[in-house]
Amino acid sequence: MSDRQKEVTIYDIAQKLNISAATVSRGLKDHPGTNKETKKKILAAASEMGYHSNSFASSLRTKRGNIIGVIVPRLNSNFMSDVIAGIEKVVNESGYNLFISQSLEEMEKEVSNAKAMYNNRVDGLLVSLAYNTNNINHFEAFIKRNIPVIFFDRVHEHQQCPSIFIDNYKAAYNITNHLIEQGCKRIMHIGGSQLRNVYIDRFNGYKRALEDHKIPFEDELLIINDLSAQSGARAAQQILEMKTQPDGVFVANDLCAISCMQLLKKQGIRIPEDIAFAGFNNDPTSCVIEPNLTTIDYRGYEMGEVAAKVLIGHLDNNNDLIQTHSLILRSELIVRDSSRKKE
Amino acid sequence: MSDRQKEVTIYDIAQKLNISAATVSRGLKDHPGTNKETKKKILAAASEMGYHSNSFASSLRTKRGNIIGVIVPRLNSNFMSDVIAGIEKVVNESGYNLFISQSLEEMEKEVSNAKAMYNNRVDGLLVSLAYNTNNINHFEAFIKRNIPVIFFDRVHEHQQCPSIFIDNYKAAYNITNHLIEQGCKRIMHIGGSQLRNVYIDRFNGYKRALEDHKIPFEDELLIINDLSAQSGARAAQQILEMKTQPDGVFVANDLCAISCMQLLKKQGIRIPEDIAFAGFNNDPTSCVIEPNLTTIDYRGYEMGEVAAKVLIGHLDNNNDLIQTHSLILRSELIVRDSSRKKE
DNA sequence: CTGTTAGCGCCTTCAA
DNA sequence: TTGAAGGCGCTAACAG
Numbered sequence: 236m237s238d239r240q241k242e243v244t245i246y247d248i249a250q251k252l253n254i255s256a257a258t259v260s261r262g263l264k265d266h267p268g269t270n271k272e273t274k275k276k277i278l279a280a281a282s283e284m285g286y287h288s289n290s291f292a293s294s295l296r297t298k299r300g301n302i303i304g305v306i307v308p309r310l311n312s313n314f315m316s317d318v319i320a321g322i323e324k325v326v327n328e329s330g331y332n333l334f335i336s337q338s339l340e341e342m343e344k345e346v347s348n349a350k351a352m353y354n355n356r357v358d359g360l361l362v363s364l365a366y367n368t369n370n371i372n373h374f375e376a377f378i379k380r381n382i383p384v385i386f387f388d389r390v391h392e393h394q395q396c397p398s399i400f401i402d403n404y405k406a407a408y409n410i411t412n413h414l415i416e417q418g419c420k421r422i423m424h425i426g427g428s429q430l431r432n433v434y435i436d437r438f439n440g441y442k443r444a445l446e447d448h449k450i451p452f453e454d455e456l457l458i459i460n461d462l463s464a465q466s467g468a469r470a471a472q473q474i475l476e477m478k479t480q481p482d483g484v485f486v487a488n489d490l491c492a493i494s495c496m497q498l499l500k501k502q503g504i505r506i507p508e509d510i511a512f513a514g515f516n517n518d519p520t521s522c523v524i525e526p527n528l529t530t531i532d533y534r535g536y537e538m539g540e541v542a543a544k545v546l547i548g549h550l551d552n553n554n555d556l557i558q559t560h561s562l563i564l565r566s567e568l569i570v571r572d573s574s575r576k577k578e
Numbered sequence: 579m580s581d582r583q584k585e586v587t588i589y590d591i592a593q594k595l596n597i598s599a600a601t602v603s604r605g606l607k608d609h610p611g612t613n614k615e616t617k618k619k620i621l622a623a624a625s626e627m628g629y630h631s632n633s634f635a636s637s638l639r640t641k642r643g644n645i646i647g648v649i650v651p652r653l654n655s656n657f658m659s660d661v662i663a664g665i666e667k668v669v670n671e672s673g674y675n676l677f678i679s680q681s682l683e684e685m686e687k688e689v690s691n692a693k694a695m696y697n698n699r700v701d702g703l704l705v706s707l708a709y710n711t712n713n714i715n716h717f718e719a720f721i722k723r724n725i726p727v728i729f730f731d732r733v734h735e736h737q738q739c740p741s742i743f744i745d746n747y748k749a750a751y752n753i754t755n756h757l758i759e760q761g762c763k764r765i766m767h768i769g770g771s772q773l774r775n776v777y778i779d780r781f782n783g784y785k786r787a788l789e790d791h792k793i794p795f796e797d798e799l800l801i802i803n804d805l806s807a808q809s810g811a812r813a814a815q816q817i818l819e820m821k822t823q824p825d826g827v828f829v830a831n832d833l834c835a836i837s838c839m840q841l842l843k844k845q846g847i848r849i850p851e852d853i854a855f856a857g858f859n860n861d862p863t864s865c866v867i868e869p870n871l872t873t874i875d876y877r878g879y880e881m882g883e884v885a886a887k888v889l890i891g892h893l894d895n896n897n898d899l900i901q902t903h904s905l906i907l908r909s910e911l912i913v914r915d916s917s918r919k920k921e
Numbered sequence: 922c923t924g925t926t927a928g929c930g931c932c933t934t935c936a937a
Numbered sequence: 938t939t940g941a942a943g944g945c946g947c948t949a950a951c952a953g
Contacts, residue, residue, distance in 0.1 A: 244930055255940045260932060270938060285719075290698050291638040292930035295945050300634060310666060311879070316659035323653060323680050327691070332698055335678050337666050348670070355633050355675055376628070380585075493866060523836060523866045536654070587946055598924045603948060613922060635946035638929050 243286040252280055263288070294356070303546060304334040304357035306348050308365050308389070312490075313518050314535045315363075318387070321539025322361060329547045331358070340366040340461075346373040353377065359546045364389040366428045366461065383549045387542040389431045390561075399542045401566040403433050406531045407440025409568045410513045411485050413529070415448050417576040419483030419511055423456040425470050425495070426487045434459075437487045437515065462487055467494030474510070475502055482510055483574075489514035489521045489530055496524060496573070512573040526572030533566035586629040595623055606631070637699070646889060647677040647700035649691050651708050651732070655833075656861050657878045658706075661730070664882025665704060672890045674701070683709040683804075689716040696720065702889045707732040709771045709804065726892045730885040732774045733904075742885045744909040746776050749874045750783025752911045753856045754828055756872070758791050760919040762826030762854055766799040768813050768838070769830045777802075780830045780858065805830055810837030817853075818845055825853055826917070832857035832864045832873055839867060839916070855916040869915030876909035 245259040252259070254273065261269045262277035280286075294300040303326050307315055319335065326333050334357060338345035345365045352360060353376055360377055362384060371391050374384045378395050390398035414422050424441045427434035438457075445452050458473065460466035467490070474480055474495075486492035492514035496506055506512055506526055514521060517532035541562060588602040595602070597616065604612045605620035623629075637643040646669050650658055662678065669676045677700060681688035688708045695703060696719055703720055705727060714734050717727050721738050733741035757765050767784045770777035785795050801816065803809035810833070817823055817838075829835035835857035839849055849855055849869055857864060860875035884905060 242930090245932095246930080256930090257932080257941080258939055260930095261939085268938060273938085287697050287719075289638070289930050291634050291643060292945090293932075295632070295634040295638050295947090296930080296932045298945075309663065311656075311659040311663035313654075313656065313659075316654040316656075316662075319659075319678075320652065320654035320680065323678065324682075327679055332694065333678050335662075335666065335676050336670055337663065339667075350630075351675065354631050376630070497866070520863050520866050523840070523863050525868055585946090588948095589946080599946090600925080600948075601923055603946095604923085611922060616922085632946050635929090636948075638931090638945090639947045639949085641929075 242289065243281075243284045244289070245286075248277060248280050248284060248286060251284070252276055298356075299358055300356050301331050302334055302355065302357045303331045303543070304336075304352035304355070304360045305362075306336055306338060306345060306352065306360065307363045308338055308340045310335070310337050314388075314516055317535030318363075318539035318542075321536040321541075322543045323539075325540050325543035325547065329543075329551075331547065331550075338365040338368075342368040349373040349377075353382075357382070358550055359383040360385070361542050361546060362386050364391060364431065367430060369430060383546060385542055385546050387538055389433055391432075397545060398561040399538060399545065399564065400432070400561075401533045401538075401564050403436035403566075404440040404443075406515070406533075406566045406568065407437040407485070407487075408444045409440075410515070410529070410531060411441045411444035412447075413568060413570060414483040414485060414511055414513055414574055415444065415450070417483070417507070417511055417574055419481075419576070420450065421453075421456065421479065421481045422450070422483040422485060423458065423474070423481040424485050424487075425458045425460065425462070425467075425491060427459065427462045429459065434487055441485055456481055460491075462491040464490055464494040467491035468498045471495045471498035471502075474499065475504075480510065483512070484510055485513045487515050489516045489518035489528060492528060492530075493518075493520050493524050496528070507572065507574055507576055511576055517569060522571065524573075526575075529571045529574035530569050531566050532569050533564060538564055585632065586624075586627045587632070588629075591620060591623050591627060591629060594627070595619055641699075642701055643699050644674050645677055645698065645700045646674050646886070647679075647695035647698070647703045648705075649679055649681060649688060649695065649703065650706045651681055651683045653678070653680050657731075657859055660878030661706075661882035661885075664879040664884075665886045666882075668883050668886035668890065672886075672894075674890065674893075681708040681711075685711040692716040692720075700725070701893055702726040703728070704885050704889060705729050707734060707774065710773060712773060726889060728885055728889050730881055732776055734775075740888060741904040742881060742888065742907065743775070743904075744876045744881075744907050746779035747783040747786075749858070749876075749909045749911065750780040750828070750830075751787045752783075753858070753872070753874060754784045754787035755790075756911060756913060757826040757828060757854055757856055757917055758787065758793070760826070760850070760854055760917055762824075762919070763793065764796075764799065764822065764824045765793070765826040765828060766801065766817070766824040767828050767830075768801045768803065768805070768810075768834060770802065770805045772802065777830055784828055799824055803834075805834040807833055807837040810834035811841045814838045814841035814845075817842065818847075823853065826855070827853055828856045830858050832859045832861035832871060835871060835873075836861075836863050836867050839871070850915065850917055850919055854919055860912060865914065867916075869918075872914045872917035873912050874909050875912050876907060881907055 245256045249256040249259045262274040336348040342365050377384050384396045387399040426438045514528045514530040517530045521528035521530045588599045592599040592602045605617040679691040685708050720727050727739045730742040769781045857871045857873040860873045864871040864873045
């Protein structure tokens with residue numbers, strides 16, 4: 236925009252009031268030791284003249300932009316949009332601004348987003364890793380300069396980066412255990428990228444539960460995919476083609492679980508009588524599908540709030556070194572009809 | 579963060595290469611007319627020294643931050659997170675950054691968010707209005723300075739602000755018409771804030787369809803609420819208590835429709851035999867509920883992409899005056915079992 | 922093709 | 938309590 240009107244600056248205010256710009260600058264932000272009268276005049280003039288602080292100038296000078304950056308795999312999942320909403324609330328209330336970008340599950344994009352965040356001099360970064368990210372060198376620049384990086388949900392252990400997540404291992408253990416208690420003997424697991432903690436841990440929790448019940452783990456009963464709805468339908472197809480079908484399925488997210496259930500139901504499989512189901516996430520859809528889906532509840536909104544609070548706590552306390560201090564949030568098994576073998 | 583290492587600047591590069599900072603600045607961004615060799619050396623040095631452009635300084639100088647601001651009612655709805663994902667994609671690909679904030683359906687918050695966006699000197703603004711916003715004076719500052727403001731979905735007519743939305747009137751007309759064709763004679767409408775175009779238009783489309791079929795509109799058959807799940811359940815309760823129940827319900831969003839259906843089903847109401855249902859939005863839940871919900875499909879992702887493209891088109895063409903040029907995107911009636919009266 | 926110069930608007934010593 | 942002065946890092950004339 237070329238002919239944008241020029242903005243009112245502190246100099247304009249200073250001139251009008253016959254004082255110095257320095258005084259205006261101080262008056263505008265409760266600098267200790269400013270005459271109350273002058274301050275009042277300054278504020279009055281500022282609002283009358285339509286003054287708006289220029290944050291570029293201020294950021295350049297102070298080296299702080301009051302910006303928090305967020306990089307997530309996708310914005311449009313139920314879980315992630317809850318997280319973002321929680322982050323936004325805290326960030327907004329604390330007077331920061333929010334830069335958001337999505338990696339679309341590609342490490343390459345994550346790297347370029349991180350670079351953009353860096354150039355924009357975010358004060359701190361909240362990250363949930365892409366599907367295929369296999370190293371986090373792209374965050375080293377931040378860490379080296381004490382710009383806090385906090386991982387959430389899809390995290391990466393790092394000396395200097397706190398992580399915020401749930402106990403996926405335990406949750407998966409519990410839900411698999413529950414299936415076993417319902418009488419399931421051949422339990423399939425549909426999981427996600429074994430690069431990501433969340434899916435590794437869910438898989439391991441599942442395996443451990445089998446083990447504890449002396450049920451051998453079978454390769455045939457493991458499907459690793461991207462946990463999309465399409466993949467859920469494909470998995471259902473695979474199940475239908477099996478010689479010996481499973482009598483229980485634990486899927487690492489609800490989206491995939493539900494699309495799998497829908498296709499099986501259409502083919503006459505009875506849930507839970509023939510095959511019991513369990514998911515993960517407590518998506519809204521999980522209590523719309525019939526039978527309602529047994530799942531793990533963990534609130535994205537809360538995770539977003541917590542992550543943002545931890546980050547802003549660091550920033551506002553001016554801690555130079557971020558102490559690694561990870562948080563494990565609560566999650567909960569929710570038993571619904573999809574896993575209640577009735578017999 | 580106090581002891582953040584000082585950053586490498588173009589001066590450092592200039593010094594090392596024994597050239598001027600201006601040349602470095604030019605070399606760094608393909609300025610037409612820069613020796614290829616020098617440029618190569620500059621880029622090499624920059625990457626070797628770990629140079630990162632300081633966007634505060636650059637923005638201060640050029641008065642452009644390459645930032646696009648977004649203000650929406652809530653981030654965590656299926657529709658809105660699709661929109662945001664679409665916006666992010668386009669914005670990111672065009673080299674802009676995205677500032678996001680939510681009004682939480684409160685005009686007051688919308689106003690303060692707008693102010694923050696202004697201070698941060700966004701280059702343009704994408705807005706979907708809060709539930710109770712009753713004027714848009716808070717955007718006048720932008721408009722006055724030729725900072726483009728574009729409304730989408732929940733829009734406001736304004737000489738200088740393009741709007742992007744769907745034909746809610748027609749969609750509502752069609753879906754109501756469909757219910758009538760299925761044999762419904764007493765059709766209830768559950769709608770939202772009559773301050774927002776989307777809900778006004780849906781209501782009017784509904785009324786018009788009744789009219790065209792000589793069905794009188796009855797006050798008793800209108801419920802206006804916030805279209806939340808809770809309100810859906812409450813509406814169901816009201817329906818159950820009615821002397822003469824409706825034989826069809828058109829709800830202005832799927833979320834509310836589904837929660838209403840669930841409660842009615844639990845009370846033994848048969849859908850669609852006793853009461854046919856239609857919603858709006860084509861939420862993922864709409865094809866999970868049984869019977870699947872008849873609804874209106876319009877893609878949030880596409881709306882986000884379009885809105886962002888229109889905005890960036892304006893910015894990159896350096897149009898000083900944004901020509902009002904609104905867009906009506908396609909929407910589509912999707913008939914499912916919730917409205918198929920069988921008899 | 923490159924260097925010189927002069928700010929963008931703000932904040933922050935330092936001195937008064 | 939206030940003012941003067943300098944500079945954050947970059948870019949855009951202008952001149953060479």
